[in-house]
Amino acid sequence: MISCIVNASKIQVSKEKFIMAVFTHSSGQHLLVDDAEIYFEVTGNPAGKPLLLLHGGMGNITDFNGIVDKFASQFKLIGIDFRGHGKSTLGTSRLTYQQYQADVEAVLAHLDIDSFSILGFSDGGNTALRLAVETPSRIKALVAVAAQSHLDVDDPVFSMLSGVTADFWKTMFPDSVAYYKENNPEPDFEALLKAVVSLWTDIEHSAYPGEAIERITAPTLLVRGDEDHLCSLECVVELRNKIKNAAFLNIPYAGHEAYKDSPILFTEAVNDFLANRLA
Template identity: 40%
Template sequence: MNSYTKFSHTTGRLVASGDAKIYVEEIGISDGPVLLMLHGGFGTIEDFNTIAPTLSRHFRLIGIDSRGHGRSNLGSTKLSYKTMTDDLNAVINALDLRAFSIFGFSDGGVVAYRYAAASDPKLQRLVTVGASWEMNEKEPCWEMISGMTGEAWKEMFPASYDTYMRLNPKPDFDVFSKSVVAMWTDLSADGHPEGTMRDIAADMLVIRGDNDFLTNLESMARLKAMNNKVNFMNVPFAEHVAFDESPEIVLRAMGKFLGVELK
């Protein structure tokens, strides 16, 4: 076992994906089962550090900074869920991973859904938190996400902005924030997986905070009805980042789903 139990942006490497460089960092048991960690929009792998110490005792955790986030640069390709799924493929191939599960939060969960819908037999199980699978202008969160600006994000989440400026190799928050919002509101085939969720054959644990303003219960009920591989959990009192707000509940469910006792 290595000595690292949290993501720190100090021990990783860069993986090429097109003209972008994607930052990848590993912690936990070097020969343990692989769990890929995909964070949310405007975030980084350090967002997982509430639960990483527990997970690192059982898994080889591989954290990936999404394109344009953390230490990964944006590149010239349009930021989209499809592009980030291509980046995930590049990392999996570069690390020569033969079997793995994925933990995806929010945007990272959308990428995980898209990857799973391609039916890679190397993917064993999938856990998502706060991850929508469909999007349209009637979704309750549409007004908020479509109206988001870089200035508004800085005012609402100053620590997130400071982290971006500290880690990004060539920071340009205005360009970056516009790219993220454009990805959120992309209703093309490059966006949310929508009906391809029926194609996912891997077992899924889909977690939502009961007070999550970015996902809604009706949508998750439709997903469970669509694919019998979905195990759905609604976490009481939690909002969007349920694994931060109720880590004991989320870890216990993850442990049961992944076949380990997480404590």
């Protein structure tokens, strides 16, 4: 990439070094948090500003491999597998967004990272919202994709999520299940799915951030795929109205995984957002 920097009467042209980056599930480390082994990897620019990537439910850090190259030159990228996901073990604690938050904070403390930006998708976005509420001074910028502040029991999505079974998931996503069984140190797919469904349908304080999102002060970009059947337009508009100075990107023709469905538009918008907020 060639960037032009205009300064008074002269133009300086500089070449930005392109850094290849990928999450491999072979180059990271485990950190013991309570009785769970939390797996994480660090890639990208070692001298860059920290950018934390948090994946969605039943996913893992490799889900971001289609876009990480677009951020690798500018950022030190930290990918964390949530409890039970990817190469992290499940442990015995109940899965909640509060627990995810605690695990993330433990990894960041281990890496001695005090301030950072976040790109979180779905469950990762919900966890990112909690982090932005609870530790506002640490968050430099927040990109939340398909994130929600709450889920009501009368929401059609609630009944949809509460009815998800292991057999359904195996039928719909056989490659994902096979990858999990091959890579997780202590694979128990049925136990993981049950724990994640419980997390999705937990409407107590330890789950979604709720009205506390009004306390978020970090520059925030909310992203939604226009055809997302799990995160409604109304939910994201509510977030935008309650988070001060939040920006909103609704990506046409994209579904729940908008960052995968429209990677070029997504990465260009996010890079522009981060460049303007972190300058």
